[in-house]
Amino acid sequence: MELSKRVQSIKPSATLSINARAKELKASGVEIINFGVGEPDFPTPHHVKEAAIKAIKDNFTRYTPVGGIPELKNAIIEQFKRDYGESYEPGEIIVSCGGKHCIYNLAQAILNDDDEVIIPAPYWVSYPDIIRLAGGRSVIVHTKEEDGFKLRPEKLEEAITPRTRLLILNSPSNPTGSVYSRKELEDLADVIIKHRIYVLTDDIYNKIIFEGTSWVSILHANPEVKEFTFVLNGVSKTYSMTGWRIGYMAGPDPIISACTKIQSQSTSNPNSIAQMAAVAALNGPQDDVERMVNAFAKRREYFLRRLEELKHVTFYPPQGAFYIFPNFSAYYGKKYNGQVILNSLDLTSYLMEEAKIALVPGSAFGDDRCLRFSYATSMKTIEKGIDKLEAALSMLL
Numbered sequence: 001m002e003l004s005k006r007v008q009s010i011k012p013s014a015t016l017s018i019n020a021r022a023k024e025l026k027a028s029g030v031e032i033i034n035f036g037v038g039e040p041d042f043p044t045p046h047h048v049k050e051a052a053i054k055a056i057k058d059n060f061t062r063y064t065p066v067g068g069i070p071e072l073k074n075a076i077i078e079q080f081k082r083d084y085g086e087s088y089e090p091g092e093i094i095v096s097c098g099g100k101h102c103i104y105n106l107a108q109a110i111l112n113d114d115d116e117v118i119i120p121a122p123y124w125v126s127y128p129d130i131i132r133l134a135g136g137r138s139v140i141v142h143t144k145e146e147d148g149f150k151l152r153p154e155k156l157e158e159a160i161t162p163r164t165r166l167l168i169l170n171s172p173s174n175p176t177g178s179v180y181s182r183k184e185l186e187d188l189a190d191v192i193i194k195h196r197i198y199v200l201t202d203d204i205y206n207k208i209i210f211e212g213t214s215w216v217s218i219l220h221a222n223p224e225v226k227e228f229t230f231v232l233n234g235v236s237k238t239y240s241m242t243g244w245r246i247g248y249m250a251g252p253d254p255i256i257s258a259c260t261k262i263q264s265q266s267t268s269n270p271n272s273i274a275q276m277a278a279v280a281a282l283n284g285p286q287d288d289v290e291r292m293v294n295a296f297a298k299r300r301e302y303f304l305r306r307l308e309e310l311k312h313v314t315f316y317p318p319q320g321a322f323y324i325f326p327n328f329s330a331y332y333g334k335k336y337n338g339q340v341i342l343n344s345l346d347l348t349s350y351l352m353e354e355a356k357i358a359l360v361p362g363s364a365f366g367d368d369r370c371l372r373f374s375y376a377t378s379m380k381t382i383e384k385g386i387d388k389l390e391a392a393l394s395m396l397l
């Protein structure tokens with residue numbers, strides 16, 4: 001039987017596949033250092049788990065309103081007031097089965113065939129495929145390492161056509177950890193307002209920010225952009241709740257209502273118990289978040305120090321999230337066992353085989369010069385992994 005053209009046009013998530021392969025090798029007894037993981041390595045906070053257990057005991061186990069329970073929408077509205085200084089109505093909020101699902105709903109709600117979505121590269125792996133599934137076309141705009149991998153306003157302006165519907169911004173970024181400054185966002189907001197295109201600001205990592213950097217959103221930079229803006233967040237990364245599948249988005253009511261209609265005919269409401277857990281996460285104590293960010297900061301520092309010592313590797317120091325995206329292209333063209341390493345995929349395969357390190361090739365993020373490391377793993381693992389990386393690279397010199 002032939003599969004639909006739609007499904008044939010997309011690929012499975014590269015990060016999830018690498019993770020699955022690393023787990024497979026581990027299960028067969030091979031010790032793998034996994035730098036491929038896109039989720040915090042901490043448990044979900046205790047009080048959040050307790051709230052979920054209470055929800056089960058209270059029989060909070062039935063269908064809920066499609067777009068989320070009022071308690072959770074209120075908690076999100078309060079969070080957005082604190083984080084963005086903006087007020088949203090419940091009709092301007094949707095809760096979905098993870099942030100990824102919010103983006104999926106948005107793409108389905110606003111894109112017609114061949115409508116264009118501008119995505120700065122390096123980008124999170126799922127954006128182009130979500131756009132393709134909705135019939136849209138991704139317009140990839142490459143950024144430069146020396147610009148901190150950030151989109152410049154003149155590049156945005158050049159990429160806009162009459163078919164442009166949406167720009168996706170992600171700060172802090174997966175995979176680069178880059179964070180946009182207020183000025184950079186002000187300049188982008190001017191272009192967005194001038195051309196009246198939508199912008200999705202994917203702020204899923206906005207609580208994971210390191211010393212010396214302050215996180216600002218495009219709404220802070222220019223509140224007039226609000227009528228064009230969709231704000232995305234969720235509990236996955238901030239509260240180490242990736243498996244619970246709760247994400248949320250705020251934006252103009254008619255489009256959020258359209259997203260809710262789409263959700264009503266696909267997944268219905270997100271899990272009722274996870275919604276209660278998310279209320280506890282947003283309204284409860286935040287010290288677990290602080291502890292986790294402090295741990296990431298220490299690992300980041302160590303990682304950067306070790307990377308500086310690696311020969312022929314350059315990198316832009318991440319300011320947020322838990323990723324780093326160094327440039328290894330100086331190793332392309334080197335030979336190992338008669339095989340030439342031509343690109344990021346070849347280098348990740350070599351490192352998996354030779355050093356037993358799992359990494360995601362930069363090509364999955366639209367930049368073949370780099371490899372993505374996640375430091376959401378213990379310090380001991382990081383130390384061991386970089387030792388092995390160093391040894392494997394020196395064999396290529």
Ligand SMILES: Cc1ncc(COP(=O)(O)O)c(C=O)c1O
Pocket residue numbers: 038097098099100101124170173174202204234235236242246247
């Ligand atoms: C940039 C970015 N946005 C959105 C998501 C979606 O996260 P979730 O669907 O778990 O909320 C991820 C997860 O990896 C991400 O890295």
